[in-house]
Amino acid sequence: MAKDITPRSEDYSQWYNDIVKKADLAEHSAVRGCMVIKPYGYAIWEKMQRILDDMFKETGHMNAYFPLFIPKSYLSKEANHVEGFAKECAVVTHYRLKADKEEGVIVDPEAKLEEELIVRPTSETVIWNTYKNWIKSYRDLPLLVNQWANVVRWEMRTRLFLRTAEFLWQEGHTAHATKQEAVEETEKMLDVYADFAESYMSMPVIKGVKTESERFAGAVDTYCIESLMQDGKALQAGTSHFLGQNFAKAFDVKFLTKENQQELVWGTSWGVSTRLMGALIMAHSDDDGLVLPPKLAPIQVVIVPIYKGEEQLQKIETYISPLKKELKEKGITVKLDDRDTLRPGFKFAEWELKGVPVRIAIGQRDLENQQLEVARRDTKEKQSVSMQNAGEVISKLLDDIQKNIFEKANSFREEKTTEVNSWDEFKEILENKGGFVIAHWDGTVETEEKIKEETKATIRCIPLNNKEESGKCILTGKPSKQRVVFAKAY
Amino acid sequence: MAKDITPRSEDYSQWYNDIVKKADLAEHSAVRGCMVIKPYGYAIWEKMQRILDDMFKETGHMNAYFPLFIPKSYLSKEANHVEGFAKECAVVTHYRLKADKEEGVIVDPEAKLEEELIVRPTSETVIWNTYKNWIKSYRDLPLLVNQWANVVRWEMRTRLFLRTAEFLWQEGHTAHATKQEAVEETEKMLDVYADFAESYMSMPVIKGVKTESERFAGAVDTYCIESLMQDGKALQAGTSHFLGQNFAKAFDVKFLTKENQQELVWGTSWGVSTRLMGALIMAHSDDDGLVLPPKLAPIQVVIVPIYKGEEQLQKIETYISPLKKELKEKGITVKLDDRDTLRPGFKFAEWELKGVPVRIAIGQRDLENQQLEVARRDTKEKQSVSMQNAGEVISKLLDDIQKNIFEKANSFREEKTTEVNSWDEFKEILENKGGFVIAHWDGTVETEEKIKEETKATIRCIPLNNKEESGKCILTGKPSKQRVVFAKAY
8 A cells, every 4th residue: 555655764854745745734835835734734733722722721821812914113113023023024015906907906006005014923012012001000910811823924945834934823922010920921831832742742842941042033031842853853842932021111011010110011922833733743753654642633543344335334333333432422533434435455544644543443253253453553553352341442542652652752852862072972973863962062152153054053952950060162162051952953 | 880881872883882992802903904802802702713613513614724825816816706805905015124224124125026915805716726636526525624714804994893904704615516515505504603693692693695786706696694783783794605616617626527527616605703793792782881692701600709808708718619619510601700909899890891691799698698699691680599509590590691682682673673665664764763674676786776875775685585575676666576684784
């Protein structure tokens, strides 16, 4: 059963594209850099959204919605912010088309906007401009708001899910009375992201802080979670920014303290995007297709009947019906694949390709023996299970798969994490082994830049709760107080 | 307790604005025509979304996501479609800003797009261009897809929720092998909308078909649900379009039939938007604020403790705790308002303003008597309820409120629906009574136009299953086969 998936060993990048395409996750649209998220891919994203949304609400946040467009002058109010985003902005300049004899339809030159509008690349500016009116006194704080939205950053080189001009995300924007509270919020949301990545995506992450050069444009500190893909490259899976009073200053957002003083508000923002879909695919999948953690799989169990003729199919459906009911009652999503135009082998391959965690096959002999064949997607192991305790076995199997793929990714990461102490070793590991390289760095932007130029590796993060350890910078030999995490990255 | 809401009788339009603003539902943003949906307003929209989404999935649809931008040439492919939307398009012409000594940041003239991109006003064109690749044979049909998204139509005169340049909506786009199946889908989704409006929004609607001049640009038939607001004006609450083969033709979408023939695909599209929020507000609210149907209320029951000092509050909290638990187990959302800076009267007024269906007040005497005071928002009636059966009483009360506000809106609509048989009567009713006016029309666009010019009334719809009844057009006296529904409209 040829699935036409390029093996990872042959061409990792093509392997990724094949899975995205053939598992029906997404495709390029006719609009440069914009993707179409197909129903099966979107169903996975919806699961992520629902879980994250519950976690945000659990931690006291409410959703709201702010405009798609940002006046050009707003974007410019925070100097670092505009510098970070100016080069990749979609700009709306007109608000009308009109008929034209030669060209059919043209932009109406008379409908030019007085001030151009930017399609939001992120919403700090338009939100802080709104917060100015919402926040008057300490009673209005903290303000804990999240938004699910589309954003646009005009990328020249795009890859489905990983880097697209338009993407979907959530952006939390909170305002606080004190610096400490804002820092705590920044760290709390990083923890939420890390918990989501590990408990639901089965993807181990390193929590850390970005260096100055990798910081969000406008932030005082950028926290991040970093994960490792199967090709040994790192992927930033989520960021949480401590904004200090930068946006409060830019938009003049002050509050009256209990002591009757006017003070600037402290801010945070944090986001994850459809990029997580790319991370999920690359963290677990294999040469047969997608491997999904059960908690994010739109279909958790697929049942493939093996039969000849309508009568045999009917018998299988009757036979399987109580199990289907039992699984549904356990909150497990089950699909019976009763398409009569396809052979079982084809169906097996298709559901493997789509990453369904558990596949049940039932033939005539299984009916006679009161059993069924249960196959798990992650290890490809099959077992015969008696009908009597099938519900329990499958339920436990889903838990096992969730854990197993985490363990597998975790072992891989451990194996691909290397402490090095010299420049030669650093280069050698990056070149031949890849993965996370843990090394001393002298703390300067210049050294970071030079390392990037020579090796393409960047500092992914300075891990939280990093142990102090004096050493020498691998490049300059200058003194260093701690090791940081280097890697080539997406 | 002044709430500063303008009474409906004084200025209906201002009353509406006051409620939207003071109940914290939405506000104008700094971007012309775009709104900010505030957390409380967004929570209502989320409830609508969740229920509708479940209804769409129940009827076999899956969600997907298509690009925000539409190449100008795509929009032009269906002649009626572009004519309908060209006058209100936000157009992206550039993809970069750059620093400028004088102005700070300007649009980089060198980053001009070869082809302008339109911010989607609706997605038929970009979706049918995608469907071309998804549909090859009858096995790929029907294709039942929905998208939750933001769209932009550059409106000159905007009103919060009712008409904004950017709004949120869902748009279903389906493809079918036969005309009959597509018509059935169009009607099925209209039924879903009508069911949602009546069962969840408690808002009675008329189901009907639009006349040619009110049809969606590119549709063969537009079905709609029409509701009546408290000022006697009609509001179109949802539309479902039978597209025939128009978009299949424009984008060359054909499929191989079972009989091995190439045929054009049949299409539908259907949508409801944040406009429903406007309808919800205007259908039920009163001079004290919002009135929400319990099924859409983010907070269904609010508990206001009446106390002096921490000790009394503690006692009330202990007293009320089992009831809170019981209500939560029944799936009822309860909020305890324990803010200690505000007086009970202020809280009462605030929760009335926000439309919370049931308010519980508990003072020291209630503790002694093992009872509580229960007030319903819709009728303002209060009753003393014994603690013992409070859970049951409240649960039933929520059902009663849901039904009662439907009945009230329904009676209002009946009262405001008038059959007329002459032009003078028609004008008189529109002028003095408003509401739906049921009258004969000769079936021509010219007459429809003339009636609109003279009275501002439009044909809202030709009701489904309309009874045949010969008569004479109220304006021209020409023969007519059926009555249609006229009204002034939002």
